[in-house]
Structure formats: C-alpha cells, structure tokens
Amino acid sequence: xxxxxxxxxxxxxxxxxxxxxxxxxxxxxxxxxxxxxxxxxxxxxxxxxxxxxxxxxxxxxxxxxxxxxxxxxxxxxxxxxxxxxxxxxxxxxxxxxxxxxxxxxxxxxxxxxxxxxxxxxxxxxxxxxxxxxxxxxxxxxxxxxxxxxxxxxxxxxxxxxxxxxxxxxxxxxxxxxxxxxxxxxxxxxxxxxxxxxxxxxxxxxxxxxxxxxxxxxxxxxxxxxxxxxxxxxxxxxxxxxxxxxxxxxxxxxxxxxxxxxxxxxxxxxxxxxxxxxxxxxxxxxxxxxxxxxxxxxxxxxxxxxxxxxxxxxxxxxxxxxxxxxxxxxxxxxxxxxxxxxxxxxxxxxxxxx
Ligand SMILES: Cc1cc2nc3c(=O)[nH]c(=O)nc-3n(C[C@H](O)[C@H](O)[C@H](O)COP(=O)(O)OP(=O)(O)OC[C@H]3O[C@@H](n4cnc5c(N)ncnc54)[C@H](O)[C@@H]3O)c2cc1C
Numbered sequence: 209x210x211x212x213x214x215x216x217x218x219x220x221x222x223x224x225x226x227x228x229x230x231x232x233x234x235x236x237x238x239x240x241x242x243x244x245x246x247x248x249x250x251x252x253x254x255x256x257x258x259x260x261x262x263x264x265x266x267x268x269x270x271x272x273x274x275x276x277x278x279x280x281x282x283x284x285x286x287x288x289x290x291x292x293x294x295x296x297x298x299x300x301x302x303x304x305x306x307x308x309x310x311x312x313x314x315x316x317x318x319x320x321x322x323x324x325x326x327x328x329x330x331x332x333x334x335x336x337x338x339x340x341x342x343x344x345x346x347x348x349x350x351x352x353x354x355x356x357x358x359x360x361x362x363x364x365x366x367x368x369x370x371x372x373x374x375x376x377x378x379x380x381x382x383x384x385x386x387x388x389x390x391x392x393x394x395x396x397x398x399x400x401x402x403x404x405x406x407x408x409x410x411x412x413x414x415x416x417x418x419x420x421x422x423x424x425x426x427x428x429x430x431x432x433x434x435x436x437x438x439x440x441x442x443x444x445x446x447x448x449x450x451x452x453x454x455x456x457x458x459x460x461x462x463x464x465x466x467x468x469x470x471x472x473x474x475x476x477x478x479x480x481x482x483x484x485x486x487x488x489x490x491x492x493x494x495x496x497x498x499x500x501x502x503x504x505x506x507x508x509x510x511x512x513x514x515x516x517x518x519x520x521x522x523x524x525x526x527x528x529x530x531x532x533x534x535x536x537x538x539x540x541x542x543x544x545x546x547x548x549x550x551x552x553x554x555x556x557x558x559x560x561x
Contacts, residue, residue: 211395218353291355300435402525423487509553
C-alpha cells in the first residue's frame with residue numbers, strides 16, 4: 209500500500225514510521241523542515257495529570273494509553289535512530305492557586321497522586337516561594353520534543369521512507385497530492401499538517417499560538433527537578449535551562465514573539481519561584497497548536513474515501529505521539545476502527561458530497 213503524508217511533525221513522522229514497519233511504502237511532503245512546526249515549539253511534557261483535569265473520557269483514555277506506551281516507544285525509537293529523546297520521568301508538582309483549587313486537588317488525590325503541604329512542596333522544589341502546596345504527580349514526564357522530531361525523522365528514513373522537505377502540498381486531488389514540483393499518487397493520503405491542515409482541505413483545525421521563554425540560571429543555582437505547574441504557567445527543566453510556557457492566543461498563523469508574552473510568562477514564573485528574577489533570558493519562541501472545534505483530536509478517514517487526517521491534538525500532541533502513531537497506522541491499513549469521539553466525519557459530513 210502506498211501512502212502520501214502531508215506534514216513531517218511528530219504525527220506524520222510517527223504514523224509514517226509505524227506504516228513502514230507494517231510493509232507500506234510512505235512518502236512525506238514537508239513544507240519546511242521535518243519537526244519544525246508545533247513539534248519543535250512545544251515544551252515536551254507528557255502531562256497526563258496536569259493537562260487532563262477536565263478532559264473528556266476518550267481523550268483521557270488516549271492520554272493514558274500513550275503514557276503507558278512512552279517508555280517502550282522511546283527505547284525503540286532511540287534504538288532505531290541512534291538518537292536520545294531524553295525521556296525524563298521525574299514527575300510534576302501542581303501548585304494550588306488558592307484554597308478552592310486546593311480542595312479540588314484534595315479530591316483528586318488518590319493512589320500515587322498525593323496532596324502535599326507547603327513544606328512538602330518546598331522539599332520537592334526548594335526554589336518555591338510562598339505556597340499552599342498542591343498535588344504531587346510522580347507519573348508526569350517530559351521528553352526533548354526537538355530531539356524527538358530528529359529521532360523520528362532518522363527512524364523514518366532508516367526504515368525506507370521518502371521525505372521531501374521544502375516541498376509544500378498545494379492541492380489534494382482524490383488520492384494524489386500536488387506540490388509545485390510534482391504529483392504524488394497513493395492508495396491513501398494523510399493530512400498531518402498540524403495547525404495548517406485547514407488550509408489544504410475543509411478540515412476544521414485552527415492555530416492557537418503559544419509563546420515560551422527559556423531562562424538560564426546564574427552560576428551555582430540549581431534547576432527544579434520536577435516540572436512545576438502554577439496558574440496558567442508551567443516550568444520545565446531542560447538541558448540546563450528552565451522552559452516557561454505558554455501563552456494562549458488565537459492570532460491566525462502569526463508566530464512572532466512579543467514583549468507582553470515574555471513579561472506575562474516571566475511574572476507568572478517569578479510568582480512561583482521568586483529567585484528566578486535573577487535568571488537570564490536565554491531564548492523566546494512561539495508555535496501554533498492545532499485545535500479542533502471541540503478540542504478533541506481528528507483521527508481517521510474523512511468523508512472522502514482514501515483521505516485521512518491526524519490532527520487537532522491541541523496541547524497534547526507530544527504526549528499522544530506513540531498512541532497516534534500506532535493507532536492511526538492501523539486505521540489507515542484497515543486493521544482498526546476509528547474511535548467515534550475522534551472521527552473526523554463528526555465535522556466533515558458534507559465534505560465533497
Ligand atoms: C508553545 C507550545 C507548547 C506545547 N507544549 C506541549 C507539551 O508540553 N506537551 C504536548 O504533548 N504537546 C505540546 N504542544 C502541542 C504539540 O506541540 C502539538 O499538538 C503537536 O506537535 C502537533 O504535532 P503535528 O505533527 O500534528 O503538527 P506540527 O508539529 O505542527 O507538524 C505539522 C507539519 O506540517 C507541515 N505542513 C503544514 N502545511 C503543509 C503543507 N501544505 N505541505 C507540507 N507540509 C505542511 C508543517 O511545516 C509542520 O512541519 C505544544 C504546542 C505549542 C505551540
């Protein structure tokens with residue numbers, strides 16, 4: 209079976225890799241460079257606790273499947289690519305924003321998800337200022353999402369995939385994709401173009417901009433061990449710097465960084481850890497999260513036979529990577545049914561009718 213994939217983010221690369229392993233022939237067309245979209249801009253958290261407090265059940269289940277797959281997926285990918293993805297499983301501390309929030313957290317605390325008081329929180333993260341405490345989640349993890357993009361690219365190529373960077377899909381005609389340079393015919397076409405998916409087809413995905421800053425500690429200062437979450441902010445230790453993210457804004461396809469984005473992130477982080485005031489700004493970037501109207505992913509065939517979409521992962525596309533790779537490969541090969549809550553046809557019923 210021949211599959212043409214549009215977009216070399218973690219979704220397109222991951223699904224492509226799994227398809228190759230099952231004997232399919234796969235070509236990926238990438239408008240820019242592999243792994244350079246949201247997959248590059250993300251903070252890389254596998255935030256099964258922090259991100260899924262209010263999630264719908266099918267999304268929570270997808271996240272838990274993905275989370276369970278991550279250790280094996282990372283090991284297999286590192287073996288196949290020869291590249292580390294830096295899976296870190298040091299947990300996350302979710303700080304309460306007030307007494308009401310603490311009560312919600314108290315109700316969530318069960319099993320390994322443990323409520324900690326101020327002293328317990330400071331023992332976990334000595335940089336914290338005044339705090340009410342919060343939830344300690346040892347199952348939270350993170351990966352270096354940029355390394356993940358590179359590893360997936362190498363694994364995809366080593367498995368025999370064809371990847372054409374700097375070649376944008378401009379039109380889909382049946383099961384063929386047209387670029388400025390040629391026409392690619394397949395038995396199936398997969399749109400995995402992230403926040404840009406809706407520009408190609410009538411796919412209801414919009415970009416939600418997020419800015420992130422990276423802070424460098426002064427000499428002698430230690431980074432927090434776990435990920436730290438406050439209200440509207442998270443702090444992720446990564447390769448000697450602290451990533452602080454992320455703003456949320458529907459601003460079209462703009463990926464510029466702004467002084468107000470920086471100030472907002474820095475102020476929120478300093479409120480949690482006052483000594484960050486002395487930390488230098490090391491980097492500042494923005495990316496576009498792919499969001500569907502109901503906030504759930506679109507994973508499956510569209511109303512056009514042979515045209516599939518894998519998108520709308522919104523804030524959790526890195527977390528979902530191993531599950532989406534395996535499950536979408538099976539859906540495209542006709543080995544597994546579409547999960548109804550993620551069926552793209554819930555929005556695309558009248559497409560091409
Ligand atoms: C600031 C920020 C922080 C985030 N933090 C996290 C996090 O901590 N944890 C988490 O799980 N998720 C996080 N996310 C979300 C996550 O990054 C995304 O859900 C995920 O990367 C989406 O992957 P993708 O492969 O679908 O899209 P992308 O990575 O955006 O890839 C799509 C690719 O398609 C290409 N493309 C677009 N149009 C065309 C075309 N016409 N032809 C060819 N190629 C095309 C693009 O160039 C791009 O490379 C974050 C996102 C942002 C922006």
